[in-house]
Amino acid sequence: MLIAPAGQGIEQGIDMMRARSRARVSLGGLVLLLCLGLLLGRSGMALAADACEAESQWVATQTQRHFMVLAGRSDVFYDRSGPAFVMLIKATAETADIGAIGIYADDVKHPRFGAVPAATYEEFLSESRHAAEVMLRLEISGPQYERVLGILQSWDRRVRETALLYPDIAMDNILLVKQATEELNRCGTTIAAYALDWGLEDEISEHNSARRIPFEYFKRLRQLNESRHVPDAAMPGALLTASDVPQNLPTKE
């Protein structure tokens, strides 16, 4: 079944993110760096090497923290699959930039792909207590955050420009979660990985429908990375609850 991407959902998601009075994700530096790299004719390999150098030199601080959250739920859509998305959080003492991209449920519980509305991702700000949900929260470095953000922004652009890579959003979402999670290990082992490659060893892809694969993938990553999961107790309290800004913003038809 082919389901069109939800332009409306993206706008809604972006509007909500802006309306939350949280600072907008600042990407100017990253974009400038990429543009300069291209202008100077530097190869992708050189840029990747620079990215790893930045990661190796990065020093964690308590004033700015970065998180990547893998969130999913089953038994929501007709085929018993559900939302599954990647969320990024950058938090300082005063502000938090939050955004998520992936599959979410629209008002009539149809799957949509794109920027996830705040009301949906906020349900995964704190740890889940339901068996039908999965959440893995990882603390990542600044350079990792910037790189994953670049991937999510690229997918956001694909939705906006109707330039998705597959005719089925379930396949796009698999690629998104694969790219985002594998990016963490580009310069070294940050998380215990699972090879989501549709190969002979990939039992998740072998035994699940495409729409359910990200959920099962997140579950496996949670099992493999239990010690790396950041529990609620280790999170800034302000990041565990929904914003008090009204969520019923107008949506674009």
Added chain:
Amino acid sequence: MNRRELFSGSIGECAACPGQAGAELIPNVALRTHDDVPVRFYDDLVKGKQVIINMMYAHCEGFCPMITSRLVEIHEELGPRMGRDVFMYSITLKPEEDDPAALKGFAEMHHALLPGWKFLTGAAFDIETLRFALFRHDHIKLDLDLQVHAGRLRIINDSINRWLHVAPMASKATVLQHIAWADPPKTLAQRMEDNRKQQEQIDREVERFGYRKVI
């Protein structure tokens, strides 16, 4: 009694051929040719045309040089049709490395600066969009493997909505046959003439080898 023909006896007009759907299927991304000329992929290069598309990159030492050499042979076989009613496009898989000058150098090295053949580069985002639209396998691992994409040839005749693909390292006759399958419909007279020529070739092969050698 007036008699009326039920059938035309010709398939040349193709009144029932579907209209072009390429605009919806083929990304109209902005690219640059090896001569550094800006083009729109669909509008300028594919719309209404019969095209042969492959993906490569200038520093590829595996498939790309072999496939490019094969395409030079195909170009030679198609002769005056190239640049008139058949066009070739080689799109880089590594746009970060391959600017127009690098592609021109690659084309020169492989004697591929030929009429109707353009080497193309562009923004990485657009090249990826194009790669999936034209060469997608619907398999996560294969779709992320650039080498896999270097080993396929896409043939499209946008005027009749015909899409085919063929392994470029198949025999030259096989590749040419696939290109011919995307040719515009011919009149009965043209088809009969083609059949006559083909029969002559078969007769020559049978006389020489004792059997029909080429498809």
